[in-house]
Amino acid sequence: MTVNSESRSRYLALALASRNAINSLMAFKEVGTADEQLRGALKDVVESLKATTDQNNLFGAPPTESPFAHYEQMSALGEVVKTLKDKDIILHLSHVLTATHDEREKDIAEALQFFFALESRALHHYGSQIGAREA
Amino acid sequence: MPDPQDQVRHDASSLYRFVDSISVFTGFQTQSPAYLSASKLFLSYIHELGEKTKEYLTTFHTKTPSDAASYNIYRQELSVLRSAWSEIHRRVKPTADADTLHLPASLLWIFVRRLNTIPDFADVDFAVFHTEQLNYLQVVAKGIRDTAARIATFTGATPFPKQIGLIGIPYSQSETILLNCLIAHEIGHFVFGEKKLRDSFAKDIIASLTTHVAPVASLVNPDQLRWLPSILADHAEELFCDLFAIRFLGPCYSFAFIEILDLPNILDSSRRLNDTSSAAYLEFSESHPAVLFRIQQHTLLLERLSWWVHISGLTSHHRSVLEEAKAIPRANFKFSLFGPIANEVLNAFFALVPIVDRAVEGILRTLDTGLADYEKNKDVIAKYLIHGVVPSSIFDTDEKPSHCSAPIAVLNVAHMIYLDRLEELIARIDHQDANRVKDRTRWMAKLEMWTSKALEDYQLLSMRNK
Numbered sequence: 001m002t003v004n005s006e007s008r009s010r011y012l013a014l015a016l017a018s019r020n021a022i023n024s025l026m027a028f029k030e031v032g033t034a035d036e037q038l039r040g041a042l043k044d045v046v047e048s049l050k051a052t053t054d055q056n057n058l059f060g061a062p063p064t065e066s067p068f069a070h071y072e073q074m075s076a077l078g079e080v081v082k083t084l085k086d087k088d089i090i091l092h093l094s095h096v097l098t099a100t101h102d103e104r105e106k107d108i109a110e111a112l113q114f115f116f117a118l119e120s121r122a123l124h125h126y127g128s129q130i131g132a133r134e135a
Numbered sequence: 136m137p138d139p140q141d142q143v144r145h146d147a148s149s150l151y152r153f154v155d156s157i158s159v160f161t162g163f164q165t166q167s168p169a170y171l172s173a174s175k176l177f178l179s180y181i182h183e184l185g186e187k188t189k190e191y192l193t194t195f196h197t198k199t200p201s202d203a204a205s206y207n208i209y210r211q212e213l214s215v216l217r218s219a220w221s222e223i224h225r226r227v228k229p230t231a232d233a234d235t236l237h238l239p240a241s242l243l244w245i246f247v248r249r250l251n252t253i254p255d256f257a258d259v260d261f262a263v264f265h266t267e268q269l270n271y272l273q274v275v276a277k278g279i280r281d282t283a284a285r286i287a288t289f290t291g292a293t294p295f296p297k298q299i300g301l302i303g304i305p306y307s308q309s310e311t312i313l314l315n316c317l318i319a320h321e322i323g324h325f326v327f328g329e330k331k332l333r334d335s336f337a338k339d340i341i342a343s344l345t346t347h348v349a350p351v352a353s354l355v356n357p358d359q360l361r362w363l364p365s366i367l368a369d370h371a372e373e374l375f376c377d378l379f380a381i382r383f384l385g386p387c388y389s390f391a392f393i394e395i396l397d398l399p400n401i402l403d404s405s406r407r408l409n410d411t412s413s414a415a416y417l418e419f420s421e422s423h424p425a426v427l428f429r430i431q432q433h434t435l436l437l438e439r440l441s442w443w444v445h446i447s448g449l450t451s452h453h454r455s456v457l458e459e460a461k462a463i464p465r466a467n468f469k470f471s472l473f474g475p476i477a478n479e480v481l482n483a484f485f486a487l488v489p490i491v492d493r494a495v496e497g498i499l500r501t502l503d504t505g506l507a508d509y510e511k512n513k514d515v516i517a518k519y520l521i522h523g524v525v526p527s528s529i530f531d532t533d534e535k536p537s538h539c540s541a542p543i544a545v546l547n548v549a550h551m552i553y554l555d556r557l558e559e560l561i562a563r564i565d566h567q568d569a570n571r572v573k574d575r576t577r578w579m580a581k582l583e584m585w586t587s588k589a590l591e592d593y594q595l596l597s598m599r600n601k
Contacts, residue, residue, distance in 0.1 A: 006422070009278030012222055016285035019215045022208060023289065037288070052361070058352050059344050060361035062337035063368035065328070071365035116208045123214055 010072045011126035017041060017067035018119035022112060025096070029108050034097050042093055042111075044068045045077070049090050052078050076125060080117045089114050139206055144196035146213050151192045154220055157227055158185025169234040171243065173299050177262035180296060181227060184283055187292035188216065216289065219282050226279050229264035229303070237309040238263055241590040243318070245542045248597070249383065250322060253502055255329070258298040261322075265306035269395070277301075277328055300325040312583045312590070313550050316391040319383045323376030332375065332494055333368050339490050340367045347483040354475040363480065370424045371487050377429050378495045381436050385505055385543055386446055387550040389433040390453050396426060399452045406455040408463075417463070419470040419481065428468055430460035432488070440504055445513070451554035505543025516540050516548040521560050525585045527592035539593050549586040553579060
């Protein structure tokens, strides 16, 4: 894939969306209520992850406006999932909002690590494109 | 042992300085009266965002977590903010450079007012920035809006003004009118985003891929298949923007498109497609449909909108480009990136074209195409321009009172004179020769000036009549 402003913009959008999710998760951890931003982010990420990891789904997630759905963003998601090895991150992300109090701590911790890794990956790709020849 | 809070405080201070440099710059620029109101609003907003970010950074270090597990998660927010502000930084000076002395301000005013007549876009306005590329940019601008909106959520700033879009135009084209008709395509991107059409098209894209590509999926790498939905969505968006622009402005958009890409180069001396010169324009890329496919769709829409009857008689080779493109069989288009499944991928895209058509018509159904006014006044407008008179008001002896030439009519007449009747204009002027490039260039520029003046007068008269 060629390097261009749009790729850079998508990686930055992914980093920013991950940071929004992290901040919302921290607030959720403290006060116990989830904002719309967190609900939306979890829904979009789970949908993209399921599409990415479902061997029967040939084409991945539908190409929506979500900052987790464009090709570069889903590639970054895939890279992060590979580093998580045995962890069932989809399960943790899906349960964050519905878990009991005891389980919630663990789910939030896993979700935070996940979005932190995703944000790192996105920042790396964004930074590596600065100075590259533009298409 | 260094205190993590000290480290964070240092890094937050460093970022504070960077943001301050941008905020000070934007604060200074907003003092100047020489900006479009939307550009001023954008620069003011960035200034306010900068101030809020600085406020946020002032106390950022005080909340540094003491546990090692949370420290890096917390600290990385500074990296995200720095990247976001780096992106904004890239566009602030180009916006500041795009003052009203260096913009086609009247043309932009007309486009915005036309967009404001469409439901859901009544309050929209556009800030403009200069680009060094000979290209018009909105997609990148959307990224800036989204970036600024996200920074606002971190820092507690007011949300980005929803009614403001951003458009990039080449810095060298501030005084041209005809090429700046390409701005209509960028407006199309803004409309596409605001209407969330990417979400609307998503299911159809997957369905089309399932029908056309799934049967041959085993021929390629699974990664390539997962790339396809994004690619088809991008292609659908580009096609939408082209068709939107034609519906919005008429054939002058197509003429500008043909000119900026120098498409007459693909014709041979008998005005047929040259196989070698045109080959690259038959290729779909990862981001755009093939250029000749786009032109083909332009021609088909111009026919459906009944503009074609006014183009078919042109002697200009621009007309030939449109005609030759229309005649290209779909089987001639290529998508080499997808090797053995290229034809199936193209078929999946072709199946989406009617959906894109319907989306354009759905959004613009209440917008007058401008054709009726063009047909009524084209001869008079042309007579004015050929005689070097600014067509600000038409005196119709059959109909009184006199009325303003509608901008769509003026733009399209001007472009057709530019393509086909410059000799007629130049023949009226002493010591000028239409065969000399320099003379021709001079009168092309004059034609654009008169057209620009007509649009300015339309703006003034419209504002007076409000």
